[in-house]
Amino acid sequence: MIIPTYNRADIIERTINSVLNQTYINWELIIIDDGSTDNTKQVVRRFINNKKIKYYKINNSGVCYARNFGLDKAKGEYISLLDSDDEYTPDRIGKQLEYMMNDNVFFSLSNKHVVFEEDEFKNLKVECTNNYIVDTLWLIKNNNRSATLMMFNREILKECKFDEDLPSYNDIDFLLRVRKYYEILYIPEKLNAIHKSSTRDRISNNPDMKIKGCEIVYKKNTSNYYNLNFEENRLLFKEILKHLTLFNFLKGNNKEGKCRLDEYIYYENSKIEQHKLKLVYIFSLNGTLFKTFLLASRLLWKYGLIKV
Numbered sequence: 001m002i003i004p005t006y007n008r009a010d011i012i013e014r015t016i017n018s019v020l021n022q023t024y025i026n027w028e029l030i031i032i033d034d035g036s037t038d039n040t041k042q043v044v045r046r047f048i049n050n051k052k053i054k055y056y057k058i059n060n061s062g063v064c065y066a067r068n069f070g071l072d073k074a075k076g077e078y079i080s081l082l083d084s085d086d087e088y089t090p091d092r093i094g095k096q097l098e099y100m101m102n103d104n105v106f107f108s109l110s111n112k113h114v115v116f117e118e119d120e121f122k123n124l125k126v127e128c129t130n131n132y133i134v135d136t137l138w139l140i141k142n143n144n145r146s147a148t149l150m151m152f153n154r155e156i157l158k159e160c161k162f163d164e165d166l167p168s169y170n171d172i173d174f175l176l177r178v179r180k181y182y183e184i185l186y187i188p189e190k191l192n193a194i195h196k197s198s199t200r201d202r203i204s205n206n207p208d209m210k211i212k213g214c215e216i217v218y219k220k221n222t223s224n225y226y227n228l229n230f231e232e233n234r235l236l237f238k239e240i241l242k243h244l245t246l247f248n249f250l251k252g253n254n255k256e257g258k259c260r261l262d263e264y265i266y267y268e269n270s271k272i273e274q275h276k277l278k279l280v281y282i283f284s285l286n287g288t289l290f291k292t293f294l295l296a297s298r299l300l301w302k303y304g305l306i307k308v
Contacts, residue, residue, distance in 0.1 A: 001093070002074060003031045004066035005084035009038040011195075016047055018087035018193075024094035029053045030070045035060025064162035064170050067147070071157060079154055081147040085195045089113075089123050092191040096151045099131055099187050106153040107178055108185040109134075109144055112192045121193040128189040136179055136232045138186070140239060145171045148192050156182055168206075168213030169240075176226045176236075207247040214244045238267040245277055249284040257284065 001019055005012055012031075019029050029052055033040050036057075044055050058069060071079065078097055082088060092110065100108050115121045139145060147170075159181045162170050178184065218240045220226065221233065228236060241264035248257035261281055265274050 001027060001029045001080045001082055002067060002070035003029065003082050003084050004034055004063050004070065005031060005036065005040060006034040006060065006063075006066075007036045007038045007040065008084040009036070009040040009043045012040060012084045013043055013046075015082060015084050015087060016044070016053075018089075019082070020047075020050075021090045022088065022093050023091050024097065027052060027093060028074070028076060030073050031055045032066040032070045033057040034063065034066040062164060062167060064164045064166055067162050068164065071161060074154065077154055078151060080151040083146065083148045085197075086146075086148040087121055087193040087195070089191050089193070093151075095189065096187060096191055100151065100153075100185060103131060103185050105133075105185040106155050106182045108151050108187055109149045109175075110151070110187040110191040111144060111189055112146070112149060112194045113190050115193050115195045116197075121195075123193075124190075126190050131185055131187050133183050134186045136176065136228065137235060139172065139175050139179060139184070140232065140235045144186070145175055146192075146194060147171055147174075148194060152178075163216075166213050166216055167209040169210075169217045170213065173217055173220070176228075180227060207251045210243060210247045211251070214240050214247070218244070234267050238264065241267060242277065246280065249280055252284075254281075254284050257281065 003012075003015060003019075008015075016029070016031075019027070031044055031053065033044070033056065041055075041057060044053075047053050048055050054073065056069065056073065058066065067081065078100070080093060080096070096108055096110050100106075113121065113124065134142075156178060160174060160177045163173055166173055175184065218237070221228070221236050221240070224233075226232075226236070241260050244260040245257050245264055248254075248260060258281060261277050264277060268274055
């Protein structure tokens with residue numbers, strides 16, 4: 001298992017404990033501290049007397065570099081990723097590994113519980129439908145693509161690692177490249193807890209990093225880097241342009257946001273979806289109105305009523 005982390009001293013203990021609580025016992029944990037300036041090292045030190053846990057501190061180079069550093073250090077045949085603000089359910093490693101071996105696949109994604117703000121995660125039992133192989137359209141449409149959900153055989157490292165130029169959207173970039181060479185198994189059983197916060201410093205709350213990541217993926221797709229067909233290409237452009245529109249408005253880049261909105265409308269056939277972003281544009285022209293809109297959106301997001 002590989003955990004990249006940056007300034008998560010206050011919550012990384014929870015993440016590490018979710019590994020220690022695994023029912024499957026044949027594991028190694030590699031923690032890559034990406035140049036933290038808080039007391040992450042002191043927190044992790046409490047655990048490194050466990051010979052299964054390795055800790056490395058590197059210069060701040062971004063989450064993809066940290067993951068790749070961990071991949072180079074990993075010795076196991078199967079590798080699982082975990083973000084430092086998330087958790088595994090106690091049977092996550094054992095079950096996901098069993099599913100992969102039963103279906104004879106090299107790569108899998110499992111389902112997740114979503115925990116908003118600082119709510120406590122409770123491992124609720126859920127009914128599980130059958131596992132299935134996903135296609136490229138599924139990968140683009142579906143939100144179940146966080147690194148925390150991934151487990152794969154080290155065989156895939158011959159073809160794919162994380163793009164270290166990407167500060168965001170590295171998950172979909174990685175998955176689209178993996179999909180060129182390997183089948184991807186989706187496991188509907190919820191084996192992870194993904195923690196969401198509207199206030200904590202994280203990539204998903206950083207407009208600059210979101211915009212940069214989107215722009216890189218946009219350029220890659222423009223050059224047919226992912227080898228997508230017409231429908232896949234249209235859908236990926238639509239998703240990228242939606243986020244470029246929203247995050248440029250969040251940054252106050254109204255002119256750029258409007259340009260991206262016009263592009264988005266070209267790819268989005270739904271008038272309802274078009275009007276939603278047009279409404280955001282209208283709000284963005286008035287500072288007070290936009291602040292009210294952002295506050296309302298944050299509350300709706302917190303309670304899982306909207307997705308970004």
